[in-house]
Amino acid sequence: MRQTAYRTRVFSQQIETISTPFYNAMNHLFRSLLLAASFAVPSVAQDLPIEADYYPITTFETPKDVVLEASGFQMMPNGKLAVCSRRGEIWMVNDPFSKSVSASQFQRFAHGLHETLTLDQRDGWLYTTQRSDVTRMRDTDDDGVADDFEVVNGDWGISGDYHEYAFGSKFDKNGDTWVVLCLTGSFSSKVPFRGWCVRVTPDGKMIPTCSGVRSPGGIAANDQGDMFYTDNQGPWNGTCSLKHLVPGKSMGHPGGFEWYKLAESAMGKKPDEPNSGSRIMTEAKRLPSYEPPAILFPYNKMGKSAAGVACDTTDGEFGPFRKQMFVTDQSYSTVMRCYLEQVDGHYQGACFPFLEGFDSGSLALEITPNGKMFVGGTNRGWGSRGRRPFAVERVDWTGKMPFEVHEMRAKPDGFELTFTQSVDQESVTNLESYKLSTYTYIYQESYGSPEVDHTTPTITKAVAGADGKSVRLFVDGLQVGHVHELHSDGVRSSEGAPLLHKEAYYTLNYIPTK
Incomplete structure (x- = not known):
């Protein structure tokens, strides 16, 4: 365990991450130079605010020789925190809110799964969305290890391409899991429903819901229950973005349009394709089936790989940002903040920097009912500003009010x-x-x-x-x-x-x- 304070955006935007000792030395030097030049230093300049004054990061000690690329979280009824890994394992963490979390607090609950990226729980079952399906599991003999597994649904196609990720939501008000499916190789759709959003109902039925998905990194509902996912820069995506999943609509990438032939009862006929070289709103006005991104994340300013999504529904337990959404960025090892509003029946809004300095590439994101934020990290060989290959971290609000x-x-x-x-x-x-x-x-x-x-x-x-x-x-x-x-x-x-x-x-x- 460690707690790290980060000084951000004080001397210039080019300073990316500065540790507390270095910041203190530089701040002392800065004030000394001003005093030497006979400038009056306002009291606020002597103690400039830093992110960790309000939201310090606690890094968990993970079990030795375990590569725990945390990709999803879920609080369990018994107070444990379930953590799934990109490597296909699920761990339980005892007392995840303790001041320090050691490796002894982790116990492996399940393994042998295929790229588990998201979690939820209901009626004694722990649900995970993995590459091939939505699966649920439980521990029937109370030894702390899952022994009963059931596939809920796996009707989407899978070819084995490395890029065919599947991210599932928490249950919506109907008990459905929304699953966003990455394109094959990030460019095309070689098997059914790659590049789509589908819903899996409680009774195991799959419903095609949206087309036009490219490369998702996370999915979650806002406080109204409307579902959003992050999509990443690439073909038909000038930059990373947060998109509203409107049933029956396209999110903008035509690579998976072929599968309308399997979804006409739910989606209607295949829509017209966008014109390459155009602009987002020009095409949104021309194509009624296209829902434009709600928030564009300026590339290299707010990150390069948008990932996990979570909404603060704690009514103040996590600070002043009630009902706002938070998004991780894997490349920059950050969490961003998003304010959304509806104009003419469409979501749009603003993004703001929130917190940087995570130990690995920020991927999974969860805000618990008691106002704790959990961030899972991996660099997966892609690289990230956070230098560690993986991490499990918690963010706590100190109770101090940031000026934002x-x-x-x-x-x-x-x-x-x-x-x-x-x-x-x-x-x-x-x-x-x-x-x-x-x-x-x-x-x-x-x-x-x-x-x-x-x-x-x-x-x-x-x-x-x-x-x-x-x-x-x-x-x-x-x-x-x-x-x-x-x-x-x-x-x-x-x-x-x-x-x-x-x-x-x-x-x-x-x-x-x-």
Whole structure:
């Protein structure tokens, strides 16, 4: 076990991860230089906020000689934490909320499975979605090891290609498991329903639900029960994104359209394909079957490999971000935060940095009812900023309130920002406190896309809210279908503190009329 504090985005955005001792030394040097130059150092500058002040990371000690690439979590009725591994094992952790977690607290519950990536439990059974099927298991003789296994459904195709991952959701309100199935080799669909989302009902029936999936990394419902998954940069995906799974619709990649021939009763006829080289919203207007991404994660700014998803439904146990969604990034070893709203019947919203410095590539994500976040890590040979090949970690809220942009809402003539703390009125109404730019991505068959179609809208007015914790930014030059990148470097809290994270990225697919 260890706890590590990370200093982020203080001296420059190019500093990626700085350990506490190094930060303390640099902060001391920085203040000494300012004093030597006869500058007055504000008290807040002497103790700049860091992420670990609010959300420290605890790394678990895992069993010796076990490669535990944690890919899914589930709290059990007996208080243990079930952890599945990409290597096909499931472990139980006793007292997962203890201050330190040692290897002796792990016991293997099952093994010999095929790339178990997600977990849930119901009626005494532990369910897992593995590459080939949804399977459930239980321990009938109370020796701590599963001895009864049943396949719930495995009607989708599998060819053995390394990239044919299968990620399952927690049960929805109907008891269904939603499964997003990666394309074959990440480009094509060689067997049925690769590149689709299907649902598995409690009685074991498979229902084709959405087409157009490319390379998912995680799936979860929001607080309303609507299902979302992460998709990764590649063909027909200019950058990684969070997508709303709307039954009957396409998520944008036509590689698996061939399987409409097996799904007409559930999905109707095969839709028209998108035009390569177009733009997302141009095609969304042309193709009624296409649901555009709710949030685009700017490539190399918010990460490169979006993965696990979880929603904070704890009503404040995990801090001020009730009902917001969190997403891991495997390459950057981070967790991002997402605010979603509905405009014209479609989800869209903003993403924010939240927490970095995990030990391995962040994959699995779970927020427990008591407000603890569990993050599972693997670099799987892909590499990650976190240097360890695998990790099991927990994030705890200290109870201290970070100063953050809480929500970024679209308005007909700009945006409204709300904050987690009261704001300094002079700084929040000063136009020099903000910098706004926009761009989008090419919607194309080729792999990924650079940022294109850049614009620089003008913030014409900033009006502080009467609640003391919000501001209306009036903007000339909003761009439909663009990411609106906002930097609020000049904003200060009423106590003079800067924002912990100054960047926000809003995907403006639709401009509200009121």
